[in-house]
Amino acid sequence: MQSSAGARGGSADARLDAVFHALADRTRRTLLARLAVRPAMITELAKPFDMSLPAVSRHIRVLEDAGLVARNVDGRVHECSLAAAPLKRADAWLVYYRRFWQGNLEALERYVDSEGGAGRRTAARGRHGR
Amino acid sequence: MQSSAGARGGSADARLDAVFHALADRTRRTLLARLAVRPAMITELAKPFDMSLPAVSRHIRVLEDAGLVARNVDGRVHECSLAAAPLKRADAWLVYYRRFWQGNLEALERYVDSEGGAGRRTAARGRHGR
DNA sequence: CCAAAATTAAACATTAATGTTTAATATTAT
């Protein structure tokens, strides 16, 4: 697979940085949700937002750079579509922590035992103030 | 209980923003991985990093604000521990897109089924027997 | 009491992220 436009290029860490950063914005998440329905062009994607077209255009660019959006230029129209592969990466990162909230204590206990650690449960620990 | 620093407070969107933003940094992801092993105090957490202690302290604060780290102050020592609940939120967001990379319809079915609880929809029940 | 230890607060310097508005660039349609 060649390195074309978005997503690739950096280390695994840099790629995760890009993906999580792309997801850390409501507008961009909304764009992804929209693209999950079906592909659309920039103007169309921008319509629902109370924001200038260039601004949305750049949000899409961020998504594209993270590899989350693929772009197919046809004349003056740029058709964007969802490219979920990088989400798989995010999911793969996340899966490691799933055991901490799934209540699957067996896996956690097994792990803690193997570490011989002073592990405690990670539910809601004490409050804190500052 | 006042709404102090961590996690809650904002809208679902704001919370997701905070979580994804917190994850969009290698240092912070490394901190979480470390805390997944066992709780630790700030100084201890900072040691492995080639960065000043205050800098790490602030990374931890970002994680705390996202609700990903719980802090238990004991004297001058702040013991931090992983609080994975917000990751569940991120995971819940992500799961919607899982079908886009899993290529099979089982994932979609799993998703639709898991809609049960609050907003259950019966549409795709028993579509394609398996 | 006093110095060491554990942390955060302050004060700064830099760079990244976001939005806006106003061009500039291609493409198409008339």
Place this chain on the structure above:
DNA sequence: ATAATATTAAACATTAATGTTTAATTTTGG
């Protein structure tokens, strides 16, 4: 050829994010 479309590029203004270094603050061990 022109004008209308679809998009990005530029130029700016602002605010957020990160790091550093140098104080404060609060505890704790002697």
